Structures are given as structure tokens and as C-alpha cells.
Amino acid sequence: MEAENIINHMKDESSFEKILVIGLGQLGLPVAKYVKDKGFDVYGYDSNPLVMDNAEREHGIKKLENFKDVDVFVICISTHKENDVSTPQVDGLLALIRKISKEATNGKLVSIESTIPRGTTRKMFEILEHRFHVVHAPHRWYALEEEVHGVNQLRVIGGVCDCCLRTGIRFYDGVSHGLEKEDLEYYNGNKSYKSLGIPMYSVSSVELAELTKIIENADRYLQIAFAEDLYMFCKANQISFGELRDAINTKWNVNILEPRDGIGGHCIPKDTRMFLESSEIKSKILIAAQEVDKDYRKYIERMVKDINQINH
Numbered sequence: 001m002e003a004e005n006i007i008n009h010m011k012d013e014s015s016f017e018k019i020l021v022i023g024l025g026q027l028g029l030p031v032a033k034y035v036k037d038k039g040f041d042v043y044g045y046d047s048n049p050l051v052m053d054n055a056e057r058e059h060g061i062k063k064l065e066n067f068k069d070v071d072v073f074v075i076c077i078s079t080h081k082e083n084d085v086s087t088p089q090v091d092g093l094l095a096l097i098r099k100i101s102k103e104a105t106n107g108k109l110v111s112i113e114s115t116i117p118r119g120t121t122r123k124m125f126e127i128l129e130h131r132f133h134v135v136h137a138p139h140r141w142y143a144l145e146e147e148v149h150g151v152n153q154l155r156v157i158g159g160v161c162d163c164c165l166r167t168g169i170r171f172y173d174g175v176s177h178g179l180e181k182e183d184l185e186y187y188n189g190n191k192s193y194k195s196l197g198i199p200m201y202s203v204s205s206v207e208l209a210e211l212t213k214i215i216e217n218a219d220r221y222l223q224i225a226f227a228e229d230l231y232m233f234c235k236a237n238q239i240s241f242g243e244l245r246d247a248i249n250t251k252w253n254v255n256i257l258e259p260r261d262g263i264g265g266h267c268i269p270k271d272t273r274m275f276l277e278s279s280e281i282k283s284k285i286l287i288a289a290q291e292v293d294k295d296y297r298k299y300i301e302r303m304v305k306d307i308n309q310i311n312h
């Protein structure tokens with residue numbers, strides 16, 4: 001996108017004031033707190049009343065039921081099946097978008113931060129009848145290293161249309177990408193509106209933004225599956241996995257991971273499935289990695305059983 005267009009758009013737009021963070025779980029709560037700390041008028045919405053009450057009581061995130069006057073919707077809801085964390089499901093997102101479409105004022109910004117399958121953002125834009133700016137800014141938040149990999153870290157953003165992307169960038173404040181030095185100086189000197197101060201890396205289509213996130217996690221899946229594979233190889237051949245791994249990892253461009261209890265959590269397996277289901281032609285290496293993880297889980301289960309038997 002041309003820098004001049006971005007700057008002109010910034011001059012034209014009114015400021016963002018009232019922000020609604022939807023889904024106040026592991027990701028959404030820190031996001032809401034961050035947005036609040038940046039001086040915005042922040043509200044929260046969560047389908048779980050206990051989660052909402054906690055956010056209100058402990059963190060001052062005010063509850064909002066009607067979406068009428070909201071300037072920006074930041075969506076951080078779960079995108080897996082209720083009783084199966086590794087199966088993707090966006091039904092909740094669909095219902096939410098319908099509520100936004102019915103209640104919110106046209107022209108506002110809707111940002112999906114949750115992880116979603118390829119093609120989801122554009123579908124949401126259709127449900128919103130092109131009346132809102134819609135971006136996807138998938139999150140990379142990491143609970144165990146919140147200091148360095150928390151809310152304010154470099155992220156990818158894509159918009160359904162150019163004007164969606166411009167509005168999204170203006171809210172998140174990642175204008176360094178694609179701007180000339182003098183434009184950047186203008187931008188940095190322009191204090192007429194607030195933004196989150198999060199560096200964003202913009203891409204040319206919203207589908208590309210969707211893919212970046214699910215492929216990041218598919219890549220992680222592969223790395224862990226390879227560690228599991230190697231571990232089983234070592235056990236079958238009476239080789240110390242730890243010693244082998246330490247020795248290999250002395251090379252500058254190698255980092256063999258440690259296998260643990262199998263590839264779990266509500267992100268990596270689900271996002272890998274989102275990627276596999278994003279195309280008719282499936283990644284063969286990922287399908288093999290899923291098989292490895294299944295074998296590894298069985299192997300671990302057998303090992304635990306054997307140990308328990310010995311101890312009895």
C-alpha cells in the first residue's frame with residue numbers, strides 16, 4: 001500500500017475511543033488490560049458470566065451488553081469445539097458477528113485476533129454486508145513469556161479491503177512497515193488520536209494473515225513431532241536421547257526440541273488442523289507428523305503402565 005494513502009487516511013479519520021474486547025480468557029484479558037492501560041475507554045463481553053464478573057471486579061473491565069456505540073471490536077474468543085480443544089469451530093464467532101451486524105454503528109472497526117481457518121474473515125465481512133472495516137490480526141501471545149511475548153509484540157495484520165487495513169493499522173499503530181521516513185515523522189508527530197502502539201506487519205490479503213498464524217503453529221507441530229520421532233528411535237536402539245540431542249544442538253542452525261506428553265493445548269493441534277483443512281491438497285509431512293504424535297502418545301502410555309506394574 002502506498003504510504004501517501006495511509007497518511008491521507010490517517011488525517012481523515014476520527015479517533016477511536018470506545019473499545020470492546022470480546023472473550024476475556026487467557027488471551028482476551030491481557031489484551032483488555034493493555035488497551036485500558038493505553039488510556040482507551042475499555043469494555044468487555046464474555047459469554048461466561050463468571051469470566052466477565054472476574055474481569056470487572058479484579059481488573060476494572062466494564063461489562064457491555066449492547067454494541068451500539070463501540071468504535072472498535074477486538075475479538076479474542078475461543079475457536080475450538082466446546083468439548084474438544086483440538087477441533088476447530090467458528091460457530092461462536094458467526095453468532096457474534098451477527099450481533100455486531102445487528103447492533104453496531106456502520107463504519108466501525110472489527111478486528112479478529114482469535115486464530116481462524118483460511119477464508120473466515122472474508123465470510124464475516126459478508127455477514128456484516130461490507131458495512132464495517134474488518135481486519136485479522138492473529139495473536140502470538142505466549143503465557144509463559146508474557147514479558148517478551150505478550151500483547152505488545154510484532155504481529156501480522158491483513159484487511160479485507162485497503163480501507164480496512166488502513167483503519168486497522170491506524171488503531172494498532174504499526175505504520176513503520178511500508179512508510180517513508182518523512183511520512184513516519186509526520187505520523188509519529190500526529191497526536192490527534194490514540195493508538196495501541198503495537199508494531200504491525202501488514203500483508204496484502206486477509207487470507208495471507210490467516211495462513212501466517214496457522215502455519216506458525218503447524219511449523220511448531222512439526223518440530224515437536226520430529227522430537228517425538230527421534231525419541232522413539234532412540235528408545236528402540238538403546239541410544240540416550242538427551243545425550244544425542246545435546247550433541248546435535250551444539251550446531252548453530254539446529255534446535256531439536258524435547259518431547260513431552262504429546263502435542264497438546266488448545267492451540268497447536270487445532271491450528272494445525274485448521275491449516276490442513278484449509279486446502280484440498282493437504283501437507284503430507286503434517287499428516288505424517290500427526291501419525292507420529294499418535295504413536296508417541298501410545299508409547300508414553302505403555303511406558304507409564306509398565307512403570308506402574310514394576311512399582312506394584
Ligand SMILES: NC(=O)c1ccc[n+]([C@@H]2O[C@H](COP(=O)([O-])OP(=O)(O)OC[C@H]3O[C@@H](n4cnc5c(N)ncnc54)[C@H](O)[C@@H]3O)[C@@H](O)[C@H]2O)c1
Binds near residue numbers: 143
Ligand atoms: N492463549 C494463548 O496463548 C493464545 C495465543 C494466541 C492465540 N490464541 C487464540 O486466541 C483465541 C482465544 O484463546 P484463549 O486462550 O484466550 O481461550 P480461552 O478459552 O482462555 O478464552 C476464550 C474466552 O472466550 C469466551 N467466549 C467463547 N465464545 C464466546 C462468544 N461467542 N461470545 C463471547 N465470549 C465467548 C469464553 O467464555 C472464554 O472466556 C483462540 O482462537 C486461540 O487459538 C490463544
